[in-house]
Amino acid sequence: MHWADVIAxxxxxxxxxxxxxxxxxxxxxxxxxxLREAVTAEAVRKALxxxxxxxxxxxxxxxxxxxxxxxxxxxxxxxGEVGKPISHIPCPYGCHDTYADHFxxxxxxxxxxxxxxxxIFWTHELYQRGEFAETIDxxxxxxxxxxxxxxxxxxxxxxxxFNAFSPLCHSCGRFSTTKVTGYEFPYVHYVCQCGEESxxxxxxxxxxxxxxLEWPAKWKIFGVTCEPFGKDHAAAGGSYDSGVRLVRxxxxxxxxxxxxxEFIQLKGKGQMHKSTGSAVSGVDALNMTPPSVFNYTIxxxxxxxxxxxxxxxxxLDMVDEYDRIESMHFDGDATDKEEDLVRAYxxxxxxxxxxxxxxxxxxxHLVNVVQVSKDFNDVLETLKRxxxxxxxxxxxxxxxxQRVACVKxxxxxxxxxxxxxxxxxxxxxxxxxxxxxxxxxxLLEQLKGCAWNGDVVHxxxxxxxxxxxxxxxxxxQTLYRIFIExxxxxxxxxxLATLEKDFVLARVAEAVVKD
Numbered sequence: 338m339h340w341a342d343v344i345a346x347x348x349x350x351x352x353x354x355x356x357x358x359x360x361x362x363x364x365x366x367x368x369x370x371x372l373r374e375a376v377t378a379e380a381v382r383k384a385l386x387x388x389x390x391x392x393x394x395x396x397x398x399x400x401x402x403x404x405x406x407x408x409x410x411x412x413x414x415x416x417g418e419v420g421k422p423i424s425h426i427p428c429p430y431g432c433h434d435t436y437a438d439h440f441x442x443x444x445x446x447x448x449x450x451x452x453x454x455x456x457i458f459w460t461h462e463l464y465q466r467g468e469f470a471e472t473i474d475x476x477x478x479x480x481x482x483x484x485x486x487x488x489x490x491x492x493x494x495x496x497x498x499f500n501a502f503s504p505l506c507h508s509c510g511r512f513s514t515t516k517v518t519g520y521e522f523p524y525v526h527y528v529c530q531c532g533e534e535s536x537x538x539x540x541x542x543x544x545x546x547x548x549x550l551e552w553p554a555k556w557k558i559f560g561v562t563c564e565p566f567g568k569d570h571a572a573a574g575g576s577y578d579s580g581v582r583l584v585r586x587x588x589x590x591x592x593x594x595x596x597x598x599e600f601i602q603l604k605g606k607g608q609m610h611k612s613t614g615s616a617v618s619g620v621d622a623l624n625m626t627p628p629s630v631f632n633y634t635i636x637x638x639x640x641x642x643x644x645x646x647x648x649x650x651x652x653l654d655m656v657d658e659y660d661r662i663e664s665m666h667f668d669g670d671a672t673d674k675e676e677d678l679v680r681a682y683x684x685x686x687x688x689x690x691x692x693x694x695x696x697x698x699x700x701x702h703l704v705n706v707v708q709v710s711k712d713f714n715d716v717l718e719t720l721k722r723x724x725x726x727x728x729x730x731x732x733x734x735x736x737x738x739q740r741v742a743c744v745k746x747x748x749x750x751x752x753x754x755x756x757x758x759x760x761x762x763x764x765x766x767x768x769x770x771x772x773x774x775x776x777x778x779x780l781l782e783q784l785k786g787c788a789w790n791g792d793v794v795h796x797x798x799x800x801x802x803x804x805x806x807x808x809x810x811x812x813x814q815t816l817y818r819i820f821i822e823x824x825x826x827x828x829x830x831x832x833l834a835t836l837e838k839d840f841v842l843a844r845v846a847e848a849v850v851k852d
Contacts, residue, residue, distance in 0.1 A: 342384045342680070349385065356562050357392065359375050359397070362402045363423065369617045370646075372451070373598055374598065377635065377640055379394060379452070393456065395559060396453070397458050397460060398460065403419075403423070404436065420514060424437045424459070451623070470540045472554035476502060476550055477500075477525075484499055486579060492574060502539070503515060504543060505544045506529040522539075525543075552576055553579075554584075556584050557584055564595065565595075566596070567598060568597045599643035602644065603616060604645040624750075625747035626655065627736070636681040650756070652752075653701050656700035663682055664697070665682075666690070696726070696733050702791075716741055723790060758827075761822055769849075780797070784838075791828075798829050
């Protein structure tokens with residue numbers, strides 16, 4: 338049974354209705370690994386829904402978190418914004434309303450593409466509406482109990498002036514520089530390093546809880562029954578352990594069923610965007626593979642297993658496996674061991690599984706086609722020569738167009754140089770020896786009468802190179818040199834079949850004449 342179905346079954350045994358929660362703090366560029374939490378939560382929601390259970394998902398944007406330092410990607414002027422909530426800080430590039438908006442909006446678009454069905458909440462709005470007032474009040478009234486719990490769970494001695502709430506200074510607008518001097522509901526009295534001495538109203542978002550208390554406070558506010566989170570929070574003495582005791586003993590509620598997940602690790606050398614110089618982001622991931630493929634990459638393994646994410650050639654392997662499992666779903670030929678992969682495929686579909694098997698165009702093949710085509714219409718014309726495109730539906734054309742766009746993005750941003758090439762418009766200035774010329778002359782005659790598809794062309798080149806005495810390796814190198822000015826390249830037959838037959842014949846003939 339797939340892990341999402343196992344969790345769904347466990348949740349259904351506990352309560353009739355379930356609320357799954359996930360979230361993120363948009364303090365900077367959002368790494369591809371941050372998508373794992375949302376995809377995991379959505380898979381559990383879908384699994385519950387498939388079983389007829391009442392389930393919904395919320396996604397919390399921690400927009401009230403403070404800017405902790407002036408990151409290297411920020412202008413130096415943002416040094417003055419450190420300590421302020423990111424919902425109150427202007428966009429560093431002037432294109433969004435706030436700092437939080439700038440870093441979360443592209444990520445939220447990615448979530449929509451993945452088919453994550455959730456209700457979104459911004460924590461700064463929750464504070465402003467007084468949603469945290471009850472838990473803030475409890476944190477003050479049970480301060481000694483909070484300190485005892487944190488000390489016991491973490492093994493650290495709590496400072497005498499500990500308070501779980503940081504007032505927002507009315508003067509300088511910072512959390513990090515204030516000190517609590519007193520409390521009587523609903524006001525927290527404070528002094529600030531800037532010289533301000535005032536009081537903050539906990540009902541109006543004039544301050545925030547520390548993370549160790551804010552997290553269980555969210556469980557209390559929403560009634561969360563299940564939540565995935567990074568393994569760091571699940572470590573002994575971590576924030577989940579303290580959250581369990583705090584939500585029960587201080588907030589009088591129950592903790593959610595935990596789903597600790599391992600991190601997505603970037604693998605290989607090409608894990609930086611070639612234009613921006615930043616690591617693979619969630620937006621990058623969905624720009625270079627369709628959302629269903631990315632979902633599958635996460636859902637195919639248990640959450641407690643790490644995922645090696647290779648944005649270079651690993652992308653091609655990833656899509657190949659997805660296509661193979663998709664075929665199993667529709668053909669019904671999966672083995673018992675492969676059933677969980679088929680279920681992962683089903684859960685990975687953003688808009689539900691199709692009724693009929695879609696036309697599959699190999700990603701590896703598209704890598705070649707895209708590089709010899711001017712636009713999508715040109716891609717279609719090329720595919721008509723190399724693949725059976727009869728009866729392709731409008732929906733499938735849209736899926737294909739998305740794949741083409743993803744391949745283009747990957748080629749421009751992350752693909753290794755070994756797969757990239759351009760067709761020489763004119764015959765390159767290369768030396769063609771007698772043996773090579775003899776091979777090309779024989780190949781020219783063979784190609785004239787052969788069917789123009791990848792398998793036939795590949796076999797024709799291979800057999801002709803052998804029979805001519807040149808050998809397959811040198812034969813392929815000769816063709817690469819006259820078409821792309823390199824000694825290696827894509828699989829020969831499929832590469833040549835993507836080109837117009839007359840163009841290929843003319844270039845081979847020109848190479849023979851040149852000798």
